[in-house]
Amino acid sequence: MSDPEDGANRVELVSHFVRHKNAMVARGDFGPLFEDHYLHLMQSGQPRLNPAQDTQLKDALAGLVLHLMSNPRDFTTAWTLNFNEPPMNLFVTGDSEEGRVVGRVFTKDVKVHPRPLFYSQTSRPRGKDRQSTVEFAGGDLFSAVEQYYATSEQFPARLFHLEGDKAAMVTAHPDADLEWFAQLTAEKVAQLDESEELGFLERRSYHFACGCRLITIVRVLVNTFGRDPEKVFAGQDTLQISCPRCAGTFELTTTLFAEALILLDGAKADEK
Numbered sequence: 001m002s003d004p005e006d007g008a009n010r011v012e013l014v015s016h017f018v019r020h021k022n023a024m025v026a027r028g029d030f031g032p033l034f035e036d037h038y039l040h041l042m043q044s045g046q047p048r049l050n051p052a053q054d055t056q057l058k059d060a061l062a063g064l065v066l067h068l069m070s071n072p073r074d075f076t077t078a079w080t081l082n083f084n085e086p087p088m089n090l091f092v093t094g095d096s097e098e099g100r101v102v103g104r105v106f107t108k109d110v111k112v113h114p115r116p117l118f119y120s121q122t123s124r125p126r127g128k129d130r131q132s133t134v135e136f137a138g139g140d141l142f143s144a145v146e147q148y149y150a151t152s153e154q155f156p157a158r159l160f161h162l163e164g165d166k167a168a169m170v171t172a173h174p175d176a177d178l179e180w181f182a183q184l185t186a187e188k189v190a191q192l193d194e195s196e197e198l199g200f201l202e203r204r205s206y207h208f209a210c211g212c213r214l215i216t217i218v219r220v221l222v223n224t225f226g227r228d229p230e231k232v233f234a235g236q237d238t239l240q241i242s243c244p245r246c247a248g249t250f251e252l253t254t255t256l257f258a259e260a261l262i263l264l265d266g267a268k269a270d271e272k
């Protein structure tokens with residue numbers, strides 16, 4: 001089985017503490033990550049996104065990475081933004097340990113609500129999963145993330161598009177200079193290195209990848225339909241299976257299925 005992460009472009013995010021303002025800034029250039037996202041759209045044969053969806057999905061990917069960068073390394077976060085006009089679910093998920101981020105747009109059979117909704121789910125290996133749902137207004141993704149932060153997160157955040165595919169997020173910590181924070185603009189954020197005293201915090205890398213494997217998909221099939229190929233394949237030789245997170249497609253043959261069962265049994269024996 002080939003590793004779908006081979007050759008993925010890594011983007012480097014850097015965070016700094018803004019001294020005397022009690023704020024944190026996370027910045028990165030998302031161009032290479034967007035390239036892999038386009039490549040994946042093409043390879044998985046997904047329908048073309050219209051310009052509005054394209055911008056929203058790219059902003060959601062950048063926003064999620066900036067959010068991950070501004071949180072502890074063991075965070076795994078998934079966001080679903082539910083829009084009603086036109087009906088659309090925008091899904092992005094990622095983590096900092098593996099540095100993976102992936103996302104897609106759903107437009108079929110989308111259940112709508114009176115107002116657009118922002119669902120967030122965060123899990124950490126130690127600690128409880130955290131879920132929240134907030135209403136938001138408008139179609140701008142960065143603004144949606146700011147509205148989510150205002151309601152659900154400890155600190156307020158502001159997101160900015162910088163030159164090219166660069167973007168930044170500034171979070172205001174307790175005792176932050178809120179007047180300075182409210183008056184920030186993209187131009188001011190682009191010049192933070194000159195105007196403010198910055199203290200380096202962290203560097204992390206992220207890439208576009210789902211991490212789905214045929215073996216994981218087979219495990220789900222076995223849990224649902226059992227091990228009998230007759231039941232799993234229902235008389236067919238091959239199955240086309242699509243990953244719900246990234247829409248990547250896998251072709252499963254009866255031979256591959258048999259090999260995967262042996263691998264799964266081996267993994268179980270190792271666990272004992």
Ligand SMILES: [Zn+2]
Pocket residue numbers: 210211212243244245246247248
């Ligand atoms: Zn996937």
